[in-house]
Amino acid sequence: xxxxxPLFTLRGVGVALGGxxxxxxxxxxxxxxxxxxxxxxxxxxxxxxxxxxxxxxDAFHGCATTGEVLLHLDDGVVRPYADEIPLVELRRLxxxxxxxxxxxxxxxxNNIVMPLATIHGVKRADAMExxxxxxxxxxxxxxxxxxxxxxxxxLSGGQQQRLCLARALAMKxxxxxxxxxxxxxxxxxxxxxxxxLETLKGRxxxxxxSHSLDFALRLADDIIVLREGRAHRHLPPREFKEKTGAxxxxxxxxx
Amino acid sequence: MSPAPSxxxxxxxxxxxxxxxxxxxxxxRRNSSRFCRQLFFDRVARILCCGAGFISLGTLAAxxxxxxxxxxxxxxxxxxxxxxxxxxxxxxxxxxxxxMLAGSLALSVSAFAVAYPLGLGICLFACxxxxxxxxxxxxxxITFMTAIPTVVYGxxxxxxxxxxxxxxxxGRSGPSLMAACLTLALLILPTIVLFLYETMRETxxxxxxxxxxxxxxxxxxxxxVVLPGSxxxxxxxxxxxxxxxxxxxxxxxxxxxNAPQLPSSLxxxxxxxxxxxxxVVATDNSSPAFHSLFACGLALFGMSFAIQIMIRKKNHPAxxxxxxxxxxxxxxxxxxxxLTVVHAWTTAACATLLIAIGGLVIFLLRQSLPVFGTRxxxxxxxxxxxxxxxxxxxxxxxxxxxxxxALVVLASLMAIPVGIGAGIAxxxxxxxxxxxxxxxxxxxxxxxxxxxxxxxxxxxxxxxRHTIAPQANTxxxxxxxxLALLILPxxxxxxxxxxxxxxxELRLLGPSLGMTGLQSLRRILLPxxxxxxxxxxxxxxxxxxxxxxxxxxxxxxxxxxxxxxxLDKFEALPFTIYYLAxxxxxxxxxxxxxxxxxTLLALTVLLYGGARMLRSSLESKWTK
Numbered sequence: 111x112x113x114x115x116p117l118f119t120l121r122g123v124g125v126a127l128g129g130x131x132x133x134x135x136x137x138x139x140x141x142x143x144x145x146x147x148x149x150x151x152x153x154x155x156x157x158x159x160x161x162x163x164x165x166x167x168d169a170f171h172g173c174a175t176t177g178e179v180l181l182h183l184d185d186g187v188v189r190p191y192a193d194e195i196p197l198v199e200l201r202r203l204x205x206x207x208x209x210x211x212x213x214x215x216x217x218x219x220n221n222i223v224m225p226l227a228t229i230h231g232v233k234r235a236d237a238m239e240x241x242x243x244x245x246x247x248x249x250x251x252x253x254x255x256x257x258x259x260x261x262x263x264x265l266s267g268g269q270q271q272r273l274c275l276a277r278a279l280a281m282k283x284x285x286x287x288x289x290x291x292x293x294x295x296x297x298x299x300x301x302x303x304x305x306x307l308e309t310l311k312g313r314x315x316x317x318x319x320s321h322s323l324d325f326a327l328r329l330a331d332d333i334i335v336l337r338e339g340r341a342h343r344h345l346p347p348r349e350f351k352e353k354t355g356a357x358x359x360x361x362x363x364x365x
Numbered sequence: 366m367s368p369a370p371s372x373x374x375x376x377x378x379x380x381x382x383x384x385x386x387x388x389x390x391x392x393x394r395r396n397s398s399r400f401c402r403q404l405f406f407d408r409v410a411r412i413l414c415c416g417a418g419f420i421s422l423g424t425l426a427a428x429x430x431x432x433x434x435x436x437x438x439x440x441x442x443x444x445x446x447x448x449x450x451x452x453x454x455x456x457x458x459x460x461x462x463x464x465m466l467a468g469s470l471a472l473s474v475s476a477f478a479v480a481y482p483l484g485l486g487i488c489l490f491a492c493x494x495x496x497x498x499x500x501x502x503x504x505x506x507i508t509f510m511t512a513i514p515t516v517v518y519g520x521x522x523x524x525x526x527x528x529x530x531x532x533x534x535x536g537r538s539g540p541s542l543m544a545a546c547l548t549l550a551l552l553i554l555p556t557i558v559l560f561l562y563e564t565m566r567e568t569x570x571x572x573x574x575x576x577x578x579x580x581x582x583x584x585x586x587x588x589x590v591v592l593p594g595s596x597x598x599x600x601x602x603x604x605x606x607x608x609x610x611x612x613x614x615x616x617x618x619x620x621x622x623n624a625p626q627l628p629s630s631l632x633x634x635x636x637x638x639x640x641x642x643x644x645v646v647a648t649d650n651s652s653p654a655f656h657s658l659f660a661c662g663l664a665l666f667g668m669s670f671a672i673q674i675m676i677r678k679k680n681h682p683a684x685x686x687x688x689x690x691x692x693x694x695x696x697x698x699x700x701x702x703x704l705t706v707v708h709a710w711t712t713a714a715c716a717t718l719l720i721a722i723g724g725l726v727i728f729l730l731r732q733s734l735p736v737f738g739t740r741x742x743x744x745x746x747x748x749x750x751x752x753x754x755x756x757x758x759x760x761x762x763x764x765x766x767x768x769x770x771a772l773v774v775l776a777s778l779m780a781i782p783v784g785i786g787a788g789i790a791x792x793x794x795x796x797x798x799x800x801x802x803x804x805x806x807x808x809x810x811x812x813x814x815x816x817x818x819x820x821x822x823x824x825x826x827x828x829x830r831h832t833i834a835p836q837a838n839t840x841x842x843x844x845x846x847x848l849a850l851l852i853l854p855x856x857x858x859x860x861x862x863x864x865x866x867x868x869x870e871l872r873l874l875g876p877s878l879g880m881t882g883l884q885s886l887r888r889i890l891l892p893x894x895x896x897x898x899x900x901x902x903x904x905x906x907x908x909x910x911x912x913x914x915x916x917x918x919x920x921x922x923x924x925x926x927x928x929x930x931x932l933d934k935f936e937a938l939p940f941t942i943y944y945l946a947x948x949x950x951x952x953x954x955x956x957x958x959x960x961x962x963x964t965l966l967a968l969t970v971l972l973y974g975g976a977r978m979l980r981s982s983l984e985s986k987w988t989k
């Protein structure tokens with residue numbers, strides 16, 4: 111996997127919600143196993159852009175996605191929006207972590223085991239093993255191993271977010287969508303999540319919406335700056351590190 | 366869209382050896398047969414739910430068509446002039462329904478004129494600066510009132526209000542427009558107050574800090590900010606309350622006297638359209654008298670339809686009160702004398718409410734507690750033998766209790782699965798114009814007067830007799846079916862609302878994990894919404910237990926013993942109460958009536974209380 115190849119290709123993609131154009135004219139490539147950051151002001155359409163990749167915008171009524179989205183799999187190219195890959199299969203391939211910790215109102219282990227058992231029909235013992243691996247991967251295992259059957263909502267915000275990340279990882283996705291995963295956490299918990307994401311880099315294709323420029327400069331291979339529904343600037347790999355000053359100015363202009 | 370650069374293949378491909386690669390096509394996963402099964406079940410569930418979603422629309426259409434077809438002979442034979450006359454004397458060939466129309470209007474308008482100022486006063490008190498305990502107490506009393514069955518209001522009014530009115534005002538005996546008007550006002554009061562209170566409390570919460578920072582006193586804030594800001598609530602509470610007054614059957618039937626004449630004073634006897642249908646049905650089925658009933662039904666149906674269309678406008682942005690009303694309020698708030706009057710009015714409204722409901726409950730308890738015991742239920746029959754059905758019960762209300770239980774269970778079995786399915790379809794699958802139309806039809810169905818539903822059931826039997834089953838007759842199954850249609854919209858709306866008020870992130874979670882719609886529903890959404898749905902279910906069971914108008918036309922009898930089969934006639938608690946109020950022969954009968962009223966009240970209070978507890982525990986779960 112030395113050669114960088116694209117995973118998603120967007121050509122002239124636009125999203126309209128209830129007749130209002132949120133995004134338009136997007137031409138992007140998301141590279142395999144790289145970390146792509148999406149930045150921009152509130153309301154610029156970052157979340158909508160993220161939800162293009164797992165077609166979650168389709169869950170909203172009156173939402174229309176135009177243009178062409180290509181998904182490059184190892185054995186061919188498919189167009190998700192032409193139903194060339196079943197919707198639920200696409201979403202199983204593309205995991206997602208939401209802005210606010212989004213735990214289910216059930217026990218910690220069932221937060222991971224229930225979706226696994228429901229979707230993949232995994233036996234409970236196997237699902238438990240997968241849950242343990244995922245919890246270890248998100249460095250939560252040592253904190254919760256003694257209380258796996260207690261309510262997940264009793265965990266702290268940072269722990270809940272790591273549980274959500276573990277739940278997404280347990281589904282064995284190829285891509286992780288992260289929608290401002292640290293914005294509802296305090297500084298320390300946010301640091302924890304950021305460090306965790308650094309360990310995941312290289313193994314997953316990460317697409318991250320973030321407000322933190324520091325974090326982006328540390329982790330990103332690629333930065334997309336959105337402005338009023340368009341990709342205002344798309345900095346290809348390695349280029350933006352020389353252009354940090356320009357990027358800072360760009361962001362300063364916007365905020 | 367231009368074709369993809371490398372030819373995309375959508376057909377399933379055999380599993381490859383590159384199982385360690387992350388980006389292989391998921392189509393070829395090993396569990397693909399399982400995946401197909403998941404999609405299949407998802408599709409089946411979607412089709413079933415959407416099918417259920419159409420039931421409310423189908424029912425509405427069926428009601429309209431049946432009423433129209435049975436009223437049609439009138440229009441075809443040119444007898445509609447007869448119908449639109451002032452005289453109802455069926456034996457002499459006069460079939461005018463205008464007196465009933467006038468009676469309906471007179472009663473509903475007068476009851477509304479009493480109830481609305483009362484309700485507004487109570488709401489102002491409940492949102493005002495009074496002691497918190499008292500304000501919450503008033504709202505609790507109003508909430509309790511929603512659980513009191515209509516027939517219990519009627520029964521107590523017959524034995525408490527009518528004698529009071531007679532001795533205090535007229536000296537004349539017997540029921541009158543006045544008695545019905547006051548009772549009906551009490552009946553529609555909770556509808557008005559709860560609707561208005563909800564809006565006013567929301568407005569108050571929203572504007573509290575602004576008003577306080579501007580230096581308004583609580584009373585000024587209430588009159589100048591909260592009340593003008595609740596214009597939509599004022600309007601909708603009025604419409605809902607009036608609709609309830611117009612569509613009620615039992616209060617006019619029990620209290621208004623039922624003489625088919627134009628009322629000339631408040632103490633005259635009147636007959637409403639709803640009571641007219643209940644009185645005349647099942648006499649004969651060929652004369653214009655019979656067909657005129659369906660014209661009455663159509664008129665009621667049309668009125669409730671029009672009212673629903675008026676309410677539909679509530680979705681438009683709320684318009685604040687304007688012009689003259691605002692000036693009036695400003696004048697009220699600025700004038701000390703007027704403020705005193707407003708204060709006296711709100712206090713008097715609450716006092717009236719407390720006296721009326723306190724009187725009702727105390728009177729009922731005093732009359733019925735002494736007779737409450739096994740004798741009330743089983744008479745002289747041994748309890749065990751009566752319950753097992755080995756010995757008939759002659760002078761107890763056991764058979765009526767059993768009949769009501771059978772009705773509630775049957776109606777729930779029919780309505781609840783369909784209602785939940787339809788609610789799911791409305792919240793998950795059907796959107797856009799079609800979804801709105803179906804939602805609208807469910808709301809109209811909820812507003813159809815129950816006597817019209819009973820009339821629909823009756824016309825269904827006529828239809829069956831003329832087509833496939835000449836022996837068809839009214840009975841338990843038909844009553845349960847019509848009750849199911851009556852409570853269906855409650856279940857639909859409760860389910861749809863419970864699912865829609867779930868946090869958006871929870872609703873997106875299932876899809877984002879790759880669950881099918883059905884999996885997300887079963888594992889995430891339904892468990893999270895279960896209490897709200899259950900609350901709606903219990904509430905509709907309470908509604909099924911208390912309704913009298915439907916069963917009146919579809920097979921209830923006064924003396925029938927335990928129901929022996931689904932097609933058999935049956936007894937029911939609300940009908941027993943109604944029957945005993947009108948036809949009691951002895952003091953013993955009367956005591957039985959009071960006992961039955963308390964039993965029914967206890968049952969509905971239990972069901973409504975359960976529903977409220979489930980609801981509020983759901984709210985606290987998701988709002989914290």
